[in-house]
Amino acid sequence: MKDFFTQFDFQSNLLFQELTPEENQLVCNVMEPLTIKKGNMLFYEQGIPTGIFQIKHGKAKKFKRGFSGDEQIFYIYTDGDVLGYHALLGEERYQDSCQALEDLEANFIAKDDFLRLLKEIPSLQHTFIKNISHEFGVLANTIAVLAQKDQKTRLAIFLLLLEKRFSQNSEKVQGIDLTRDDLANIIGTSQESLGRNLKQFKEEGIIEIDKRKIYIKNRYPLLQFLDLKLADLQ
Known part of the structure; x- marks a missing residue:
């Protein structure tokens, strides 16, 4: 179901899609290419924003540390996603962190250039404001899942x-390539509990595991947790 995915998708990869060719060229003119190594930070909590990022190739995790120091991962960014603009537009420090999950290529737009683009391209300003509102809804939906759903349902959803x-961004379905620690942080559980549930899903033929990659083999049992039908995910 498109609405099912939309309510959990930031859709920040669409931010530049409505630009005219001339407007898009203005954006490209101020982009600086970056290579960020696996494990390095794009930005960190309480850091001062200096610009925004667009991921060209690779994945990164958005997370916040709790009072105990444990991570809670709220989102996985992939190709085309734009990030880091909330704190910049709010004129405040970052309230969360973002770390590369693999070597990634990104474009960086410096703060002054980004703010100038928003003035020169009114439609871009409107798009970013609209997207921030949408992302607030995504985070609210994610928090509701973490707070209200049982562990197996959370695992099925994520x-x-x-x-x-x-x-x-692939013609064929890719495996879910995350460490067990990161996956446990996403669904809000311990690695031990996650391991037990993954083992059960595997024994029931729902998933297949190849090293750390997870492949969904049978969606029907997962959909039963959500009261959805297979057609709802098309």
């Missing part, structure tokens, strides 16, 4: 969402 995100 397996479907992650498969969609990891495969959205």
